[in-house]
Amino acid sequence: MKQILHEIRRALLAKTTILMMIVIILIPALVAVTSISSVNYSDSVNAKGYAEGQNLTFTISVYVYSNAYGTPIFGETVNLSISGHNYSFTTDSAGYANTTLHSYNTSEIANSSYTYDQVPGESSTSLREGIIMLKPKGNPYFTCSKPIFDQNETLYSSRYTICPAQINNDPKLYGILVTYQPSNLSNFPNISMYYITDKKGILTSGGTGYTVYGPIDYLNNFTKELGGSNYNESEMKYFRTFKSQESMVISPVNLTTNTNTSDYIFEFFSSNGTEVGWIALNLSRTTSPNAVNSLFFKTELPMLSLFVPLLAMLSAFLVFGRDRVTGVLSTVVVRPISRRSVILSRYMASVGAVFVASLASLGLSSTLFHYLLGTYIPLSSILLSFWALAVMICGFSGLIFFASSIMNSIGKIIATVMLAFFFFDFFWTFYALPAIPIFVSTYLLNQNYGTLEYLRTQAILDYITPSGYINLITYLQQHNVYTIGLASYPVSEIYLTFPLVVAAGLLWIFLPLLASLVSFSRKD
Amino acid sequence: MIIIENLRKTYNHKSKIAVDGISFSVNNGEILGLVGLNGAGKTTTINASCGVILPSGGRILIDDMEIVEEKAKASQEIGWVSENPNFEPNTKAIHLMLYYAGFYKIPRKEAFNRSMDLLRTVGLEEDAYRPASAYSQGMKKRFALASAMISNPRNLLLDEILNGLDPSGINLIKKLILEWKKQGKAILLSTHLLGVLENLADRVIIMHHGKIIKTLTNDEMKSLGSTGIRIRADHVDKSLEMLLSKYGTVRIDGQNVIVNGDLNEKDMENISSDISSHGYRISHLDLEKKSLEEYFLTLIGEAL
Ligand SMILES: Nc1ncnc2c1ncn2[C@@H]1O[C@H](COP(=O)(O)OP(=O)(O)OP(=O)(O)O)[C@@H](O)[C@H]1O
Numbered sequence: 001m002k003q004i005l006h007e008i009r010r011a012l013l014a015k016t017t018i019l020m021m022i023v024i025i026l027i028p029a030l031v032a033v034t035s036i037s038s039v040n041y042s043d044s045v046n047a048k049g050y051a052e053g054q055n056l057t058f059t060i061s062v063y064v065y066s067n068a069y070g071t072p073i074f075g076e077t078v079n080l081s082i083s084g085h086n087y088s089f090t091t092d093s094a095g096y097a098n099t100t101l102h103s104y105n106t107s108e109i110a111n112s113s114y115t116y117d118q119v120p121g122e123s124s125t126s127l128r129e130g131i132i133m134l135k136p137k138g139n140p141y142f143t144c145s146k147p148i149f150d151q152n153e154t155l156y157s158s159r160y161t162i163c164p165a166q167i168n169n170d171p172k173l174y175g176i177l178v179t180y181q182p183s184n185l186s187n188f189p190n191i192s193m194y195y196i197t198d199k200k201g202i203l204t205s206g207g208t209g210y211t212v213y214g215p216i217d218y219l220n221n222f223t224k225e226l227g228g229s230n231y232n233e234s235e236m237k238y239f240r241t242f243k244s245q246e247s248m249v250i251s252p253v254n255l256t257t258n259t260n261t262s263d264y265i266f267e268f269f270s271s272n273g274t275e276v277g278w279i280a281l282n283l284s285r286t287t288s289p290n291a292v293n294s295l296f297f298k299t300e301l302p303m304l305s306l307f308v309p310l311l312a313m314l315s316a317f318l319v320f321g322r323d324r325v326t327g328v329l330s331t332v333v334v335r336p337i338s339r340r341s342v343i344l345s346r347y348m349a350s351v352g353a354v355f356v357a358s359l360a361s362l363g364l365s366s367t368l369f370h371y372l373l374g375t376y377i378p379l380s381s382i383l384l385s386f387w388a389l390a391v392m393i394c395g396f397s398g399l400i401f402f403a404s405s406i407m408n409s410i411g412k413i414i415a416t417v418m419l420a421f422f423f424f425d426f427f428w429t430f431y432a433l434p435a436i437p438i439f440v441s442t443y444l445l446n447q448n449y450g451t452l453e454y455l456r457t458q459a460i461l462d463y464i465t466p467s468g469y470i471n472l473i474t475y476l477q478q479h480n481v482y483t484i485g486l487a488s489y490p491v492s493e494i495y496l497t498f499p500l501v502v503a504a505g506l507l508w509i510f511l512p513l514l515a516s517l518v519s520f521s522r523k524d
Numbered sequence: 525m526i527i528i529e530n531l532r533k534t535y536n537h538k539s540k541i542a543v544d545g546i547s548f549s550v551n552n553g554e555i556l557g558l559v560g561l562n563g564a565g566k567t568t569t570i571n572a573s574c575g576v577i578l579p580s581g582g583r584i585l586i587d588d589m590e591i592v593e594e595k596a597k598a599s600q601e602i603g604w605v606s607e608n609p610n611f612e613p614n615t616k617a618i619h620l621m622l623y624y625a626g627f628y629k630i631p632r633k634e635a636f637n638r639s640m641d642l643l644r645t646v647g648l649e650e651d652a653y654r655p656a657s658a659y660s661q662g663m664k665k666r667f668a669l670a671s672a673m674i675s676n677p678r679n680l681l682l683d684e685i686l687n688g689l690d691p692s693g694i695n696l697i698k699k700l701i702l703e704w705k706k707q708g709k710a711i712l713l714s715t716h717l718l719g720v721l722e723n724l725a726d727r728v729i730i731m732h733h734g735k736i737i738k739t740l741t742n743d744e745m746k747s748l749g750s751t752g753i754r755i756r757a758d759h760v761d762k763s764l765e766m767l768l769s770k771y772g773t774v775r776i777d778g779q780n781v782i783v784n785g786d787l788n789e790k791d792m793e794n795i796s797s798d799i800s801s802h803g804y805r806i807s808h809l810d811l812e813k814k815s816l817e818e819y820f821l822t823l824i825g826e827a828l
């Protein structure tokens with residue numbers, strides 16, 4: 001027992017192992033972390049269009065911006081349709097598309113609408129919005145909008161909108177995107193934003209607070225309706241003041257430090273203290289376990305499946321192959337211990353070291369995901385991928401143990417390691433460059449991407465190398481059907497049944513080990 | 525006691541047989557020398573005997589336990605010094621000793637004391653906390669000997685133990701080996717220099733091409749190593765042989781008569797006048813010192 005501990009300690013402390021462990025632990029985690037922004041934020045385009053003028057001359061100003069980040073979008077085409085005519089104009093670097101029209105009356109302008117691409121450059125997703133007349137009505141902070149224009153004008157739309165947005169410095173916190181009549185047109189008086197933590201539970205009692213459109217909603221009236229007591233507005237803290245024509249994301253980082261709640265009430269006042277409107281926002285942002293899971297499967301697992309086999313094989317070489325060739329192993333073999341125990345203890349040590357590294361990597365990235373996104377990788381995914389990694393570790397370690405027990409030169413063993421890495425791991429299964437599967441199915445067998453034959457070939461290839469095991473369990477994760485492109489097939493049609501995959505895993509765990517055991521105990 | 529019966533070893537299907545059916549035994553309290561040229565099969569024999577490599581055929585008994593079948597038990601009483609000792613990198617000598625001691629279930633405190641004693645004995649006390657992998661060639665040999673003795677085994681298999689040692693090291697090890705012999709250990713020593721075994725080995729086995737070509741006792745070795753006088757006379761007969769036999773053992777080699785014994789210049793003069801006075805004419809007379817190595821090479825030459 002003490003001997004095995006010594007072997008494990010020795011395997012763990014080898015310089016190369018430590019270096020590879022650092023690679024294994026850090027790179028996949030880094031890849032996962034850097035991909036967080038790209039995978040998680042669904043960024044789309046929003047627009048606000050205003051019109052101002054009189055008689056037959058109107059200026060139209062459409063502001064196009066990202067609703068995730070609040071940043072203006074340059075070069076977006078806006079198609080205005082007015083009384084059967086179409087006009088196209090493009091946003092400038094500040095996100096404004098402006099034009100002046102000379103032959104339409106107020107009613108025609110108010111009934112006009114425009115389209116813009118929700119995903120820049122993809123006209124299939126264009127949205128239509130109405131133009132908002134800027135002409136002040138009654139309360140200067142509100143304007144009337146299309147459907148009720150020229151009617152009794154009792155419904156108003158605020159000149160400002162508020163919605164949650166992404167902020168780059170903290171993916172666990174929402175920013176607040178405030179737009180206050182973003183246009184190149186007339187200015188309006190400033191409004192000031194005040195805040196207080198939502199101690200009275202307006203958010204939890206159902207008040208989402210997105211009272212952006214509609215009649216003026218006074219906070220205390222609203223809380224009364226909910227049966228709560230009034231907020232004392234004089235206790236609210238000043239946050240900042242907005243000018244009209246502004247559109248920005250404000251980061252609530254300063255305001256959330258040292259509080260343990262993320263529910264806030266924001267209220268807007270005019271410069272003379274008139275209440276303009278309010279909003280209740282939960283600023284804490286969590287990513288769904290599903291999103292974290294798919295992030296993990298898409299980014300971290302492929303990295304692990306690239307590096308873990310390499311570490312497993314290097315460790316097998318350092319712990320067994322090199323010692324056997326240099327004669328260091330003989331100083332142990334000569335002791336009162338069976339040859340089987342010698343190779344087994346070395347195997348345990350080597351495999352154990354890589355297990356530790358893989359577990360550390362999984363643990364670290366789960367912790368990082370939680371720290372950055374507020375959600376751990378689901379335990380079932382961790383266990384499943386650990387099983388897959390274990391299969392790969394045992395498979396590749398066993399292969400190198402076997403090679404080490406029949407080869408008598410360091411060069412040959414290293415060549416075997418490199419060959420196995422490039423052939424059975426890198427070119428076979430690494431998602432960025434799966435050259436071998438592509439070559440086999442496309443060029444050798446002339447199969448088309450996405451056909452059943454193609455998928456079957458891929459599955460068989462994944463059974464042939466231990467590194468394909470990650471793919472096998474990834475397919476199985478898609479439950480009973482495997483979807484590729486537009487086609488779906490039952491997984492059983494592509495040899496991906498639960499018993500088969502489990503059997504393959506057990507085979508990879510035990511077969512190479514058994515082969516090296518037999519070869520080391522029976523011959524030199 | 526080490527018993528080797530019909531040991532055969534072929535490394536792989538491509539290479540020719542390395543050890544070809546040899547049998548011998550090393551008794552308790554005996555030092556057996558294994559001599560042979562490079563590649564004769566000495567290392568193969570020793571490595572197979574201590575279970576480091578697997579034999580292709582035959583049996584090896586260590587204190588009556590078969591080294592392949594009962595490996596873990598048979599290894600209990602084996603001490604091995606390899607030809608080119610190599611140790612785990614980055615591990616201090618003393619820690620390696622403790623690691624090896626663990627295989628024999630020696631309690632840690634005792635293992636430490638014993639290790640330090642052994643390192644002191646082989647002159648490595650001051651280097652106990654250096655990695656053994658960074659030792660010099662001779663230091664590695666000394667350390668290998670210390671590590672072989674950690675369990676104080678009854679059988680020692682020492683491969684080229686004196687190779688790479690300085691003169692004081694050679695003397696030290698010879699002294700230790702003789703001491704262990706007195707304690708009743710069976711000791712198998714390999715070397716490619718026959719001379720090294722003079723005054724050390726009780727028996728010597730000469731190997732060539734994987735076979736035993738000669739077994740010599742200590743006495744036979746002594747006589748081989750002595751000086752002789754080579755005489756060429758006009759005729760060689762029985763009475764000349766009789767005449768010379770009082771000076772030492774006589775051997776007739778064609779025209780030559782060789783007298784072996786503890787002879788010197790004075791003896792040569794006596795012999796010269798003695799034969800002349802008996803009417804023989806001497807055409808050639810010289811004192812020749814035939815070394816063990818020459819004997820060894822002649823023997824191998826004959827085997828070819
Ligand atoms: N690992 C090996 N693989 C293949 N052949 C080997 C191996 N080790 C030794 N041999 C061969 O076996 C034969 C005997 O070698 P061995 O090392 O036993 O000789 P030796 O008597 O110890 O020689 P030396 O005096 O050089 O140490 C040689 O022909 C050698 O080439």
Ligand SMILES: [Mg+2]
Pocket residue numbers: 566567568607683
């Ligand atoms: Mg040798």
